[in-house]
Amino acid sequence: MSRRVPVHITVNGVEHASEVEPRTLLVHYLRDELGLTGTHVGCDTSNCGACTCHLDGESVKSCTVLAVQADGADVKTIEGMADGEKLHPLQEAFWEHHGLQCGYCTPGMIMAAADLLERNPSPTEEEVRKGLEGNLCRCTGYHNIVKAVMAASKVGAPA
Amino acid sequence: MSITEERAASTNGFIGQRVRRLEDPPLLTGQGRYVDDINLVGQLYVAFVRSPEAHAKIASIDTSAATAREDVVAVFTGEDVAVLAPLPMVWAPPGVEMRTPEHWPVARGNVNHVGDPVAVVVGTDRYSVVDATEDVVVEYESLPVVVDPEEALKDSSVIHEALGTNKSHEWGLGGGDVEAGLAEADVVIERRIVNHRIAGGAIEPRGVVAEWRGDELTLWSATQIPHILRLLLAGMLGVPEDKLRVIAPDVGGGFGSKLNVYGEEATLGWLARKLGRPVKWIETRSEGMQATHHGRDQIDYVKMGAKRDGTVTTLHIKVLADLGAYHMLLTPFIPAFTAFVAGGCYKIPNVQTDVVGVFTNKMATDAIRGAGRPEATHILEVMMDQMAAELGMDPLELRRKNFIPPEDFPATVAVGIVYDSGNYPGALDRLLANLDLEAFRREQAELRERGIYRGIGFSTYMEICGLAPSRVVGPSGVGIQAGFWESALIRVHPSGSITAYTGASPHGQGIDTTFAQIVADKLGVTPDQVDVIHGDTGRGPFGMDTYGSRSLAVGGEALVRASNKVHDKVKRLVAHLLEAAPDDIELRDGKFSVKGSPDRGMTLAEASLAAYVPENLPEGMEPGLEETNFYDPENFVYPFGAHAAIVDVDAETGKVSVVRYVAVDDCGPAINPMIIDGQVHGGIAHGLGQALFEHVAYDEDGQLVTGTFVDYALPTAAEFPSFETDRTETPSPVNELGVKGVGEAGTIASSPTVVNAVVDALRPLGVTFMNMPLSPMRVWEAIQAAKGGEGKGPALAEGGGQ
Ligand code: FES
Ligand code: FES
Numbered sequence: 001m002s003r004r005v006p007v008h009i010t011v012n013g014v015e016h017a018s019e020v021e022p023r024t025l026l027v028h029y030l031r032d033e034l035g036l037t038g039t040h041v042g043c044d045t046s047n048c049g050a051c052t053c054h055l056d057g058e059s060v061k062s063c064t065v066l067a068v069q070a071d072g073a074d075v076k077t078i079e080g081m082a083d084g085e086k087l088h089p090l091q092e093a094f095w096e097h098h099g100l101q102c103g104y105c106t107p108g109m110i111m112a113a114a115d116l117l118e119r120n121p122s123p124t125e126e127e128v129r130k131g132l133e134g135n136l137c138r139c140t141g142y143h144n145i146v147k148a149v150m151a152a153s154k155v156g157a158p159a
Numbered sequence: 160m161s162i163t164e165e166r167a168a169s170t171n172g173f174i175g176q177r178v179r180r181l182e183d184p185p186l187l188t189g190q191g192r193y194v195d196d197i198n199l200v201g202q203l204y205v206a207f208v209r210s211p212e213a214h215a216k217i218a219s220i221d222t223s224a225a226t227a228r229e230d231v232v233a234v235f236t237g238e239d240v241a242v243l244a245p246l247p248m249v250w251a252p253p254g255v256e257m258r259t260p261e262h263w264p265v266a267r268g269n270v271n272h273v274g275d276p277v278a279v280v281v282g283t284d285r286y287s288v289v290d291a292t293e294d295v296v297v298e299y300e301s302l303p304v305v306v307d308p309e310e311a312l313k314d315s316s317v318i319h320e321a322l323g324t325n326k327s328h329e330w331g332l333g334g335g336d337v338e339a340g341l342a343e344a345d346v347v348i349e350r351r352i353v354n355h356r357i358a359g360g361a362i363e364p365r366g367v368v369a370e371w372r373g374d375e376l377t378l379w380s381a382t383q384i385p386h387i388l389r390l391l392l393a394g395m396l397g398v399p400e401d402k403l404r405v406i407a408p409d410v411g412g413g414f415g416s417k418l419n420v421y422g423e424e425a426t427l428g429w430l431a432r433k434l435g436r437p438v439k440w441i442e443t444r445s446e447g448m449q450a451t452h453h454g455r456d457q458i459d460y461v462k463m464g465a466k467r468d469g470t471v472t473t474l475h476i477k478v479l480a481d482l483g484a485y486h487m488l489l490t491p492f493i494p495a496f497t498a499f500v501a502g503g504c505y506k507i508p509n510v511q512t513d514v515v516g517v518f519t520n521k522m523a524t525d526a527i528r529g530a531g532r533p534e535a536t537h538i539l540e541v542m543m544d545q546m547a548a549e550l551g552m553d554p555l556e557l558r559r560k561n562f563i564p565p566e567d568f569p570a571t572v573a574v575g576i577v578y579d580s581g582n583y584p585g586a587l588d589r590l591l592a593n594l595d596l597e598a599f600r601r602e603q604a605e606l607r608e609r610g611i612y613r614g615i616g617f618s619t620y621m622e623i624c625g626l627a628p629s630r631v632v633g634p635s636g637v638g639i640q641a642g643f644w645e646s647a648l649i650r651v652h653p654s655g656s657i658t659a660y661t662g663a664s665p666h667g668q669g670i671d672t673t674f675a676q677i678v679a680d681k682l683g684v685t686p687d688q689v690d691v692i693h694g695d696t697g698r699g700p701f702g703m704d705t706y707g708s709r710s711l712a713v714g715g716e717a718l719v720r721a722s723n724k725v726h727d728k729v730k731r732l733v734a735h736l737l738e739a740a741p742d743d744i745e746l747r748d749g750k751f752s753v754k755g756s757p758d759r760g761m762t763l764a765e766a767s768l769a770a771y772v773p774e775n776l777p778e779g780m781e782p783g784l785e786e787t788n789f790y791d792p793e794n795f796v797y798p799f800g801a802h803a804a805i806v807d808v809d810a811e812t813g814k815v816s817v818v819r820y821v822a823v824d825d826c827g828p829a830i831n832p833m834i835i836d837g838q839v840h841g842g843i844a845h846g847l848g849q850a851l852f853e854h855v856a857y858d859e860d861g862q863l864v865t866g867t868f869v870d871y872a873l874p875t876a877a878e879f880p881s882f883e884t885d886r887t888e889t890p891s892p893v894n895e896l897g898v899k900g901v902g903e904a905g906t907i908a909s910s911p912t913v914v915n916a917v918v919d920a921l922r923p924l925g926v927t928f929m930n931m932p933l934s935p936m937r938v939w940e941a942i943q944a945a946k947g948g949e950g951k952g953p954a955l956a957e958g959g960g961q
């Protein structure tokens with residue numbers, strides 16, 4: 001059995017004490033250890049953004065972070081976005097504007113978009129497109145994703 | 160009034176409405192269930208050892224070091240994985256000699272492309288099983304590698320010795336007399352059009368989980384075709400169909416790349432039984448780039464003839480199709496699809512397509528979004544622009560001159576198929592209404608003065624979809640060894656809620672919602688009362704799955720027919736209970752009521768309860784409320800439309816920017832316009848991706864140069880503008896809803912649109928023809944070549960990516 005090290009990570013407000021192999025990626029820790037399978041894996045080169053979650057309030061590609069690097073940190077995943085039954089405004093907007101088809105990129109998109117709007121609450125369409133450059137979607141052509149993010153921003157839904 | 164509003168005004172129903180998707184809430188909250196989200200107790204992990212060589216004999220495999228690892232349970236090589244039959248290819252065109260190489264799930268003897276699996280490792284942990292693949296020592300004896308399809312055809316080195324040639328098959332389809340058409344023509348142009356190799360690029364990689372229990376195998380796969388997969392795996396694994404259940408859970412996109420019977424699926428099924436433990440394999444993206452089938456990869460030698468007045472008299476296409484190393488499920492059939500729509504929306508009396516399929520040391524090609532029709536449309540729409548330039552005619556005028564006129568429908572075309580319905584000038588008019596062409600031309604001239612090269616390109620496309628009818632596509636028709644109907648089962652529960660089973664197997668298309676809207680209207684409920692079940696061979700009837708934009712036109716119609724049966728039964732029951740004639744019962748405002756007295760009626764729930772508590776049924780009526788339909792259409796359906804792209808080309812760097820993209824599509828009456836728009840957006844992005852960025856490239860040693868998402872340039876949000884979409888609605892006479900498919904239309908239309916736009920932009924610089932991909936480097940080179948007067952323009956030698 002390979003060596004394991006203890007980590008303490010708070011995920012969606014719940015503190016977890018676990019032992020992980022030092023090479024365990026954060027995304028696999030979330031998925032396989034904690035069963036939070038909303039965070040997806042779409043590539044092995046940090047290109048697709050399907051694994052995006054928040055680490056201490058900032059969006060990261062969780063396939064590029066080791067679980068041990070998140071020791072002591074606060075992680076938020078897609079499962080932590082809604083407030084009980086009430087969807088997060090971005091989740092609402094993606095639903096309303098058909099910002100998802102197969103849904104595989106969606107958790108990462110929403111997490112990346114949430115970070116983007118946190119830093120820039122009133123973005124232009126171009127800023128949204130630039131800001132989401134690290135997240136790939138094959139289904140939507142990005143059109144409705146951009147529309148959804150704009151709708152959830154302070155700018156509001158396009159007419 | 161927009162089409163949506165017009166329709167909304169004309170109906171109370173859910174058909175035609177922009178209903179939010181029923182499938183979304185779990186997907187939005189991380190509650191989706193994709194293959195990798197399934198974990199079974201006692202599950203083992205699987206990793207494949209893959210060939211780094213493009214063509215080699217496997218001299219030896221030493222698995223001892225890997226097997227000795229404590230975290231490894233077993234290692235198997237090709238012969239060990241004792242499935243009963245090789246991987247299937249299901250096209251047997253009557254009268255055609257088809258050479259199909261043996262293709263086992265794990266290679267036996269030789270490897271034929273980079274990524275060909277040579278061994279499979281099973282272990283206890285996701286990571287260590289990958290480590291263990293490094294401990295499998297494989298000795299290869301390199302064999303000559305053939306990468307270029309034109310070279311491969313010369314047979315100077317043959318890939319599959321047993322076949323004696325690299326030529327897979329020859330096949331043709333045509334009508335009229337292309338030679339006579341040439342003789343009639345005043346102008347004949349020839350082009351060599353390269354439609355390069357691309358990947359499906361679904362963001363969810365493939366994956367399989369398999370479990371053997373007692374004498375039953377359950378297999379979860381990220382597949383588009385659970386039903387077909389079950390049928391074919393049953394034969395390979397020797398498990399009766401009733402003991403084999405295939406489930407496509409949430410599937411993260413397909414685009415054709417999950418329309419196959421993959422060796423990994425067979426291997427996992429075999430492993431689960433062999434080891435008696437659940438097994439899981441999740442593809443990495445790098446593996447996927449090597450070993451998930453690619454698409455396109457045709458060289459098209461095209462000859463078109465026209466009269467001076469623009470009447471196109473003849474079209475001859477020779478397709479050299481690079482099939483890669485093997486035949487997979489439909490590999491050789493895909494280029495045949497090109498032939499069916501070679502004549503597009505034009506009245507061309509003489510059309511012939513001759514296909515030659517050739518093997519090379521690359522991954523197999525097969526269906527990728529559009530599958531043969533993007534190639535056809537690219538050829539035709541690029542040629543129309545080339546011909547217009549040759550004739551000094553406006554490209555749109557040339558198109559209009561040759562359109563099949565609306566009054567000709569149903570229209571039998573040269574290749575012998577019957578287009579169901581169409582209004583091609585109508586779509587083009589609608590497109591032009593969305594563009595201000597005069598303003599564009601003014602802008603274009605102004606910008607050119609400032610050194611900015613702006614161009615506009617068009618395509619007026621049609622396509623063939625709704626795969627069915629069996630009589631045409633099946634064994635004695637085109638020769639696919641299957642039927643192409645679709646199934647539906649409507650089960651109304653005693654309380655009136657509805658489960659609707661469909662044989663279609665969607666993976667992002669919004670079928671749960673679209674189908675619920677249809678059933679809701681038919682039975683007087685709301686869409687959220689209809690639960691649509693798909694993608695599970697253990698629930699509902701056998702089906703024919705999702706590809707070729709068939710779900711709605713075939714599966715939707717099956718559902719309509721099953722719903723109609725339920726509707727009729729309810730009417731008869733209600734009539735009996737209310738002592739009225741069945742013909743006097745109508746569905747109104749959610750009630751089956753007596754015409755003229757809306758108070759005398761029953762809801763579906765009331766009727767359903769009466770059917771399940773059968774105290775008073777009409778004479779001869781069975782209790783219960785459940786109906787099935789298997790629907791095999793009379794014809795395909797033929798969507799069409801007109802697209803325009805406006806691009807700016809930076810002549811210094813060769814970079815192409817899409818400034819505007821306007822699409823008018825006609826897929827018949829909309830069930831859910833929001834979903835249609837979404838399909839069109841994604842389709843356009845896929846076609847633009849191919850035209851501008853994406854390219855699966857191999858070097859001359861058969862090494863995959865674009866082996867990850869770093870090198871394979873899947874477009875990002877930053878690369879596109881928002882798209883402008885609009886529709887016309889020309890109903891199909893083929894089905895009750897009048898609907899056609901829309902999943903592939905955007906892709907089919909968009910690559911020639913943007914290529915024509917770039918050429919339009921660069922004409923002042925002397926560039927008159929280009930092959931995709933229009934990467935900055937290739938555009939820049941074309942500009943330089945034109946400047947240097949090398950006349951690379953329309954020359955037949957103009958290259959394209961291999
Ligand atoms: S999985 Fe693709 S970026 Fe993390
Ligand atoms: S919705 Fe399928 S990849 Fe984005």
